[in-house]
Amino acid sequence: MIDNEKYKILSKVNYPADIRQLDLTQLKILCSDLREYLIDTISEIGGHFGGGLGAVELTVAIHKVFDTPKDLVVWDTGHQAYPHKILTGRKEALKHIRKLNGISGFLKRNESEYDTFGAGHASTSISAALGMAVARDLKNETKKVIAVIGDGAMTGGMAYEAMNNCGFTKSNLIVVLNDNNMSIAPNVWQISNYFTEMIAHPDYNKFKGQIWDLTGKLDQFGDRLRKIAVRLENGIKAVVTPGMLFEALGFRYFGPVNGHNIHQLIKIFQQVKDMKGPILVHALTQKGKGYKPAEGDVQKLHASTPFDKLTGQAIKKSISLPSYTSIFGNALVEIVKDNPNVVGITGAMPDGTGLDILQKKFPRNYFDVGIAEEHAVTFAAGIATQGIIPVVAIYSTFLQRAIDQIIHDVCIQNLHVVFVLDRAGLVGADGPTHHGAFDLTYLRMIPGIVVMAPKDESELRDMVYTAIKYDKGPVAVRYPRGNALGVPLKNGFDLLEIGKAEIIQEGSDAVLLAVGSMVDYSIKAVKVLESIGINCELINMRFVKPLDTNLLDEVAARHSKIITLEENALTGGFGSGILEYFAENQYKNDILRIGLPDKFVDHGTQPELHHLVGIDPEGIANQIKVFCQHKDANQEVVI
Secondary structure: OOOOOOOOOHHHOOOHHHHOOOOHHHHHHHHHHHHHHHHHHHHHHOEEOHHHHHOHHHHHHHHHHOOOOOOEEEEOOOHHHHHHHHHOOOOOHHHHOOOOOOOOOOEOOOOOOOOOOOEOOOOOHHHHHHHHHHHHHHOOOOOOEEEEEEOOHHHOHHHHHHHHHHHHHOOOEEEEEEEOOEOOOEOOOHHHHHHHHHHHOHHHHHHHHHHHHHHOOOHHHHHHHHHHHHHHHHHHHHHHOOHHHHHHOOOEEEEEEEOOOHHHHHHHHHHHOOOOOEEEEEEEOOOOOOOHHHHHOOOOOOEEOOEOOOOOOEOOOOOOOOEHHHHHHHHHHHHHHHOOOEEEEEOOOHHHHOHHHHHHHOHHHEEEOOOOHHHHHHHHHHHHOOOOEEEEEEEHHHHHHHHHHHHHHHHOOOOOOEEEEEOEEOOOOOOOOOOEOOHHHHHHOOOOOEEEOOOOHHHHHHHHHHHHHOOOOOEEEEOOOOEOOOOOOOOOOOOOOOOOOEEEEOOOOEEEEEOOOHHHHHHHHHHHHHHOOOOEEEEEOOEEEOOOHHHHHHHHHHOOEEEEEEEEEOOOOHHHHHHHHHHHOOOOOEEEEEEEOOOOOOOOOHHHHHHHHOOOHHHHHHHHHHHHHOOOOOOOOOO
């Protein structure tokens, strides 16, 4: 249970209705308690951190002024919503956030009535909130609708599409811009840089202060001058702030306001809550506010494993294997060193994709386009038309947002764009919004693209090299989240033959056609199967498209039983490709597909989730045992 002495006010607050009973002094203590509780909890268990610390006062003020859950609050992405979860009945549940059977690290409609819209990707809140506002109007209701969006999410074009539509519909809607000048990496939102510098400029504020002081000494005449000065200031702000941009989009603009001054926030929310039409409140905040290590390194503590509360340093694990991400990042640097016509492109995730290594070594060859995956892909297509080779490094789940651009702008024109998909398969604690469960499906259907997945880090290096050397069209390489396997890395790279698989071991009872992360699991499963008398051949298919059809023809001739293995949705994935080929060639082999089920998999550790859906070595062995021997599936193999 929460410590009543340590958290004097927070211990008494379970739901937003409790906040509305507090006075200003108690609200300030609540904000302090919230920060301390967040630091204490996340330092022990890990999770998204900096964004929530920066949104504490915003969260308290919103729940103080608005009648949630009747009034609807839509949080963009969810990184900033940990304080919201704490204040909406999930205080104790925070201790199990992102754990198997615990609460989600993002917003989730079936978790709480206060989570009005699920969000794991950025730039969605204004669109969703406008939809809610229009539905409210159609139902003749009076509830308020508030969208809270970070400035990082404002790099996504969807936010502006929504704002443009808001101006057209003129629905009553409040957008709160939580501007901490950071997304995950340093922000590339040029508008933010422009107006933050102008409003904070000492000459502007000195001039404003002098005019205000002077007019205050002139009685009634001074009051008239002050009104003129306010109109003048509004005119200046329309030129030097996004007030002009937001007004042009149909919003009434208020701000910037200190996002850590609870009194100011409550006052401005009370003033705008009953105004008509689209309203934008611009709040300046600090990511990691109130915790020195997070304030000093907002990227490092954006999302963290457990860390030392005093120093902010991660608690070291015994495993020292490099991550697949760093393997890719270092490989790309080696390639760029020899070929300066190769560039890397990220959508605001340099650290997450390994491109931070390229940024430091060859900054001229590095591009961060912000949280704008669609733009990233078409931007890469434009680069490719001029003979430069773009490597677009984006999480598998985020690349889903750009499927139209991949088809329309890259593949139809057969441009040499290399897609590198980190976090393919089940990613663990971030859950269904971040699982890379569909990339083999949505890429495999596109004509002309080459799709491959490495069995280990050495093969990943060779695949990246091969993809960049391949000049006949687009190529995609997908790999999992987490530490690599620890295989030795050779100097340099080997050029792989496109569409050529690799036989790892021979066998007589069945053949396993595995791709990517499932190769290592299959190696372990095959050993278990051997111990119970089932002798399997194992093939590392490497390529999902094109398939090694010559080898498949041989396999069809010598094996009656074939098992496909992939860490991707079975629907339309690698196994479906094998089925299609066998059907087209009228092969009559028995085929078992092992992969991700036709449902959204929740959050937990990767091993927990792999076991849950039956794609770990034990699950693979049990399914193959039943398939080969037609025995009771309940007679499990224990590893």
